[in-house]
Amino acid sequence: MEILVCVKRVPQVGGRIVVTGDGQDVDTRMSGFAVSPHEECAVEEAIQITERLGGTVSVLTLGPPEAAEQLRDALALGATRAVLLETDGREWGPIATAGAIVAEARHRAESGQGYDLLLLGNEAADTGDYQVGVRVAHGLGWPCVTGIKGIETGDGTVTARREYRGAEESFEFGLPAVITVKEGINLPRYPSLPGRLRAKRAVIETHQPQWQPDGLRKEALRVPDTERRRAAVLGTGVDAVPALVALLDELGVLP
Amino acid sequence: MSVLCLVELDGTGVADASLRALSFARSLAGPDGGLAAVVFADAAAVAGEAPAGEALAGYGVSDAHAVEPGQLAGYAPLAWARVLAGLSEATDASAVLAAGTDRGTEVMAHLGALTGAPMAANCVSAAPSGTGSSGAGSVGAGPAGTGAWRIVRQRWAGLLLEDAVLEASPALLTVATDAVPAAPADRPATLKVHVHQPELADGDLAVRATESASRSGGISLATARVVIGGGRGVGGPDGFAPLEELAGLLGGVVGVSRVVTSEGWRPHKQQVGQTGTKITPELYLACGISGAIQHIAGCASAKHIVAVNSDAGAPILSHAEYAVIGDLHEVIPALVAAIKARATSA
Numbered sequence: 001m002e003i004l005v006c007v008k009r010v011p012q013v014g015g016r017i018v019v020t021g022d023g024q025d026v027d028t029r030m031s032g033f034a035v036s037p038h039e040e041c042a043v044e045e046a047i048q049i050t051e052r053l054g055g056t057v058s059v060l061t062l063g064p065p066e067a068a069e070q071l072r073d074a075l076a077l078g079a080t081r082a083v084l085l086e087t088d089g090r091e092w093g094p095i096a097t098a099g100a101i102v103a104e105a106r107h108r109a110e111s112g113q114g115y116d117l118l119l120l121g122n123e124a125a126d127t128g129d130y131q132v133g134v135r136v137a138h139g140l141g142w143p144c145v146t147g148i149k150g151i152e153t154g155d156g157t158v159t160a161r162r163e164y165r166g167a168e169e170s171f172e173f174g175l176p177a178v179i180t181v182k183e184g185i186n187l188p189r190y191p192s193l194p195g196r197l198r199a200k201r202a203v204i205e206t207h208q209p210q211w212q213p214d215g216l217r218k219e220a221l222r223v224p225d226t227e228r229r230r231a232a233v234l235g236t237g238v239d240a241v242p243a244l245v246a247l248l249d250e251l252g253v254l255p
Numbered sequence: 256m257s258v259l260c261l262v263e264l265d266g267t268g269v270a271d272a273s274l275r276a277l278s279f280a281r282s283l284a285g286p287d288g289g290l291a292a293v294v295f296a297d298a299a300a301v302a303g304e305a306p307a308g309e310a311l312a313g314y315g316v317s318d319a320h321a322v323e324p325g326q327l328a329g330y331a332p333l334a335w336a337r338v339l340a341g342l343s344e345a346t347d348a349s350a351v352l353a354a355g356t357d358r359g360t361e362v363m364a365h366l367g368a369l370t371g372a373p374m375a376a377n378c379v380s381a382a383p384s385g386t387g388s389s390g391a392g393s394v395g396a397g398p399a400g401t402g403a404w405r406i407v408r409q410r411w412a413g414l415l416l417e418d419a420v421l422e423a424s425p426a427l428l429t430v431a432t433d434a435v436p437a438a439p440a441d442r443p444a445t446l447k448v449h450v451h452q453p454e455l456a457d458g459d460l461a462v463r464a465t466e467s468a469s470r471s472g473g474i475s476l477a478t479a480r481v482v483i484g485g486g487r488g489v490g491g492p493d494g495f496a497p498l499e500e501l502a503g504l505l506g507g508v509v510g511v512s513r514v515v516t517s518e519g520w521r522p523h524k525q526q527v528g529q530t531g532t533k534i535t536p537e538l539y540l541a542c543g544i545s546g547a548i549q550h551i552a553g554c555a556s557a558k559h560i561v562a563v564n565s566d567a568g569a570p571i572l573s574h575a576e577y578a579v580i581g582d583l584h585e586v587i588p589a590l591v592a593a594i595k596a597r598a599t600s601a
Contacts (some may be wrong), residue, residue, distance in 0.1 A: 013548055015570035017414050026415070037513075037530045037549075095373060123376075125529065125549075128410050130376045130429075131364035138368035143462045145332070146361045163524075164357065165265070166475050169330070169464040183530040184516070184523030215373035219418045221410070226555070231562060231572040237581035238589040244561070244579055245593050251559055253481050253505050253538045255598060 001055035001153070003046040004108075004115045006101055006136075007039040007074060009067040010126045023220035026126065035070045037183045038121030044188040045181060046119050047078040049153060056080050058115070060104060062097055064089045068204050075199035076191035082204045091127070093214025098135030100209040105140055117158070118178045122147045137178035144178040145171045149185050256383075258284040259343055259425075261335075261353035261362060262292045262311070267300065269310040272354035274437035276430040277314040280352055281440060283381055290444070291318040293342055295327065295335060298450045308446060315440030318346075322451045330358065330464040336365030337459050338451070348425045350381070350404075355429040363429050374427040375419065377409040379434040384420065402426075412529040412552035432533075433556055474508050476525065481507025482536045484527060484554070485515060488543015488565065488583055492520040497587040498542060504594050510534060512550045528553035542583040546571030563587065 011026050012034045018027040035043070046057040059074040061067045062085040071082040085100050092100075101118075108114055118140075120133040130146075137144030150161035160179055161170045191199070234243040248254050260280040263270040269277075277292070284290045292311050294301050298321040301308045311319050322338050339362065343351045351366065353359030355377045367374030375381075384403035402424030408417050409431050421428070476482065483502040485495055495509060502509050510527040511520070527534050529552040539557035543564065544550060551574055554560065562575035563583045572578050579586055 013411075015545075015547060017411060017548055019415070026411075093373070095371075098368075126411060128376060128412065129374075130360045131367060131374055134361070134364035135368045138365075143333075145462050146364070147357050162357070164464070164466070167466055169466050171462050171464055173462050184526070187517070187519050215422045216375055217420045217422070219420060222416050222418070224413070224416050229573065229576070231575040231578035233567070233578050233580060235579060235581075237579075238585050240579040240581060241586065241589045241593050244586075244590055245597065247561065247577060248505075248538070248594075251538055253507075254594060255504060255506070 001049055001053045001117060002058070002113065002115045003049060003055065003117045003119060004058045004060055004105065005039070005042045005046045005074065005079065006060050006118065006120045006132070007043065007070055008036045008121070008124045008126075009033050009061060009063045009070045010036045010124060017223060019221045019223060023222065024218070025221070033066070033069065035073055036121050036125045038123065038181055040188045041183050041185050042119040042121055042181050043074045043077055043079060044186045045151060046117075048186065049117075049151070053153060055116075058083060060085065060101065062092060062100055062209075063087055071204055072199040072202065073191070075202050076195040077189060078195065082202060084204050084206045086206050086208050087211065090211055091218065092211065093216055094129040094132045094135060095214045096212040098132050098139055099212065101132070101136050102139035103209065104207070105136075114176070116175045118142075118176075120178070120180045122180045122182045133178050133180035140176070140178070142176050142178050143173040144180075145173070146180040148179050148181045151179065151181075151185070256284060256349035257289040257291065257346060259291050259293060259339070259346060259348040259351045261339060261351075261359060262294045263354065263356065263358060264294065264296055264300065264307055268306045270354070270356070271437060272356050272359070272432045274310065274314060275432065275435055276352060276354035276359070277311075277316065278438045279430045279435050280350075281315045282435075283350060283352075289318065290316050291320060291346055291348070292316045293320045293322065293339060295322045295324070295330075297321065297323055298448050301448055303446055308448070312443045312446040313439045315444045316446060317444045319446055319448045320451055321448055322453065325452050326455050326460060327453075331460050331462060332358070332361045333365050333462060334455050334459040335362045336369055337455065338453050339366050340369050341453070342451075343425055350426040350428065352428045352430055355431050360429050363427055367427050370427075372423045372427055373421060374429070375406050375408050375421050376429050377413075377431040378428045379407050379409060379416070379431050381406045381421075381426065381428060411548070412533075413555070414548050414552050474506070476508055476510055476527070476532045476534060479508045479534065479536050481505040481538045482510045482527065482534050482540070482554075482557070483507055484510050484512065484539060484541040484544050485521075486512040486542070486544030486550075487514045489515065489520070490543075490584075494584070495521065497584075497591060501540075501587055501591050501594075504591065505538075507536070507538075512544050512547070526553075541571055541575065542587060544571055545569045546574055
């Protein structure tokens with residue numbers, strides 16, 4: 001099974017989000033970057049599938065040159081090939097992003113090494129557009145399902161499961177296909193030392209696709225003005241328990 | 256203007272998220288506009304006397320398009336989008352929208368891909384460009400001839416807002432599930448039901464859902480009235496018993512932060528946060544949780560947040576209404592004992 005996992009480099013925000021002075025980006029001077037959470041699980045899922053069935057895992061990202069760091073994270077876990085679609089730092093919308101991924105998948109197929117399965121995260125943690133995977137599937141003419149929490153592979157088919165209002169629903173369809181996954185589908189492994197060394201030495205294929213405007217144009221980002229308050233302290237340690245019981249009583253949640 | 260809204264059912268009624276989307280759509284359509292709903296169900300389910308039909312009329316829907324199962328038995332995202340595309344064209348809709356639920360989002364993404372048009376996910380407001388306001392309720396203009404819209408949408412699961420211009424006609428968008436409350440119209444509309452039995456290509460039906468497992472019993476995290484949260488401060492997989500006991504006493508459930516599921520201490524389905532479940536309880540008691548924004552994205556809609564934390568400087572205290580500064584391993588067992596003592600003495 002030839003699998004391509006598409007990952008996104010996103011800011012690793014901790015206690016609060018700060019917007020840059022020009023209102024265009026999240027301020028990342030105090031934070032690092034990481035692979036968007038759902039996609040960490042997509043990488044793990046791809047590795048588990050190839051461990052069962054054989055084949056290889058390629059990993060792709062579209063982002064600035066620094067996004068190579070996230071590709072190396074995936075290589076350290078067991079992906080064997082990495083593709084960087086290098087940007088000049090501008091934000092790419094979902095239509096343009098999907099177009100660039102489709103071009104890479106087609107290019108690979110033309111060289112006789114086409115993918116059987118594309119895995120992406122259900123949505124990126126930062127932009128939350130919820131649609132790149134679906135647009136890639138349409139571009140390739142492949143079936144697609146989103147928000148998946150379980151994948152079983154059969155002979156040329158795949159069964160994908162997800163939650164729906166507390167019940168479970170499943171989809172069965174043929175390969176090749178696009179599946180977007182959610183965190184919880186698996187518990188990602190930690191990289192091994194040999195994996196890290198291999199990732200460090202790996203050569204990353206780099207292309208520079210042309211930026212295209214999307215019909216959705218960002219003007220500014222802002223933090224919603226919810227009141228930031230300071231909690232009223234009921235007390236310290238077990239001495240606070242009577243006050244806590246009184247509060248819960250007032251809120252009407254005691255039996 | 257005319258607005259088309261995908262409506263999901265919950266049993267025989269309209270799902271809460273769809274009622275909110277309809278409220279948003281009605282504001283967008285304006286007093287002289289037309290609000291139409293698309294429901295994938297038998298015509299009888301949305302007739303005036305049926306619960307869903309009554310709800311649609313109550314929310315100001317004048318036209319309900321019932322798309323009868325036929326080939327469509329079982330949810331099929333691409334087929335639903337194909338039907339929506341046809342109805343959008345037939346009704347000359349200025350905007351097509353759905354609630355930002357899993358299905359609503361998936362179908363709108365397919366609709367965007369089918370038509371090549373942009374789709375704005377998780378909007379909190381939308382208005383035709385030039386009306387000088389970003390409020391969904393401010394629209395008095397006619398059809399958006401320019402095809403440009405000013406929208407505000409959520410990023411980072413609502414922790415950040417984006418002001419944007421959407422250039423498309425019709426506008427395709429999903430409505431953030433917490434964007435607006437569900438509010439019926441001042442006067443119910445007279446509902447006309449249109450029945451559709453579309454012919455669909457096999458390709459559109461290639462991906463179709465089978466509901467495979469019955470609903471799990473017990474209280475769900477998403478709808479629980481009380482959630483007892485546990486974070487890194489719980490210390491390990493064996494530390495949750497007092498939290499479980501407290502949750503049991505209060506008729507609630509335990510929810511956890513991302514670090515707890517990443518460490519494998521608890522299953523992922525208990526995670527509260529951007530990558531887990533969004534909760535809306537009366538009380539969220541956050542124990543040993545520092546308050547990373549990824550977690551706040553999941554619990555910000557709790558009515559009351561009370562934190563138990565040994566660190567008086569933890570970020571969670573900026574989001575909580577009340578706090579106890581102390582070790583949860585001492586405070587929670589003492590709280591359980593006090594509640595039990597109170598119950599026996601009562």
